[in-house]
Amino acid sequence: MFLIIVFCQLSIAHCTLPIDCFLSLSPMSSTVRVRFAPSPTGGLHLGGVRTVLYNYLFAKQHGGDFIVRIEDTDQNRYAAGAEEYIFDCLKWAGLEPDESPYHGGEFGPYRQSERKAIYRRYAEQLVNDGHAYYAFDSTEDLEKMRLDHKTEQNPAPQYDNSIRMKMRNSLTLDADEVKILLDAGTNHVIRIRIPEHETLSFTDMIRGEVSFDTAVVDDKVLLKADGMPTYHLAVVVDDYLMKISHAFRGEEWLPSAPVHILLWKYLFGLENMPQWAHFPLILGPNGKLSKRDGAKYRFPVFAMNWTDPKTGELTEGFKEKGFLPGAFINLLALLGWNDGTDQEIFTKEELIEKFSIEKVHSGGAKFDYEKAKWFNHEYIKMTDPEALLEIYKDLLPSYFNNKDDAYKTAVFSLVKDRCHDITDLAEQSSFFFNTPETWDLSAVMPKWNEEKKNFFVDWANKLMELVGWDAQILEQSFKELATEKNIKPGELQLPLRIMLVGGKFGPPVFSIADLLGTKETIARINNALPIF
């Protein structure tokens, strides 16, 4: 309750005072602590980054701390390098935590695998208090149970109050027998004992009051046979121990909320439970967005490229696709949230100022790659060519490196307004680095004749003696010669473009010639002329 009151006061204070002023005035602001708790099993998904973002924005807005806790309790799903990868992604996106395995903090360790003993203690406490029990059922026992109880009405039988008394556990076995099994080190798990008929509810910051009947909740495993906790136990214990004030996670967790509410009630008291918000899912064309959708519909789903260490399979990332971090964050922020105005482009600082959980949507949002590219386009347009070079030089094809930085920067300033991603960038800039080898002849041939050919022969000669070299001078000389030869300059521009570029695209043709330089421009004309 205390935390809730403090938070309300902060919200009010924030409405009337500028952030920095409010921060300096209120030492209580450190009470906001949020966390992102990924499991290092593979690439970092769009939805994951959005969860990070909303956590981060909320924390920063309230002068609080953003914690990253690694939920590596499943050894079977462990993926080598995934943990470092996650932090690389956060760094790229500019969403770095205040506390994590790599960022220090008073509440470590921040890796659940390193907290194993802690969970066992709480699990035992629950058993002692009668809220949990030991279960000795083998995988085969469980399979058999599910098979035996499976009906059309109940296609997925659960280990719940209706069947727990038919299984091998410390509820059905004698105390002595249990002790013998335990002492012998028999494989066992600890399950929560869900009360039979209780209504559990909580107030979600986005959805309002949500309630559940425990009659349909099963006796979830809390501690696995290998001694590791499941998510359910670990999240409650760690959120308490790490003093998390607000717990945000994806909507897929909503159904397990009753288990967590019970755990809070039994272990730490409901009054200490963080405020919860369940974010809407990010949907693909068919339900929850998956990396499969990315592969199928050809758009990135992960923040950065991820190579599966077992299969070697590469899944594309937004970074490598040419997305700027600011654009990525911006588009993610707007996927499920807006500030109530028509504004769509926000800096990170603006997002920190304007974000609010209450304005996050409750319905899932279908990811639209076209809109995502539009955001990136907007950011590319407003980024300096020098900065673009810094960002893109490692991503662009190797041919790109055969020129100096000044040249590359000039290329960017010429082409950036027409680029949405790295593909555009490569396409729009490749002819600045490589002489065309094929030409779009269909664009020239219908109106091509000897006079025009002669024009280019003569113009190429004129270019060698030209005084000064810029787009304007080139255009002037071009038009003068055309007039002299009684040819409409407009009819010659497209052929020139095809000679220099190879196709019907790119920046203004004289700007291209300007950047290409005397030698290259003449070479390209002479190169193409025999073909035309």
Added chain:
RNA sequence: GGCCCGUUCGUCUAAGGGUUAGGACACCACCCUUUCACGGUGGUGAUACGAGUUCGAAUCUCGUACGGGCUACCA
């Protein structure tokens, strides 16, 4: 099947009882441009359905339909 969450243009969304239901992406047309874009102007296009409450409902209530999530010793 059960439980939970959701439903405004194709997509992301605004409108918190009274608006010609607004914006953006995409699409189309025109302008600019003797390339392709950028940019500008305009256009097509939505409150899932049915009851109820109300003078008045996209908005509140209920039902139906549809969509999604969960239903592991995964998170």
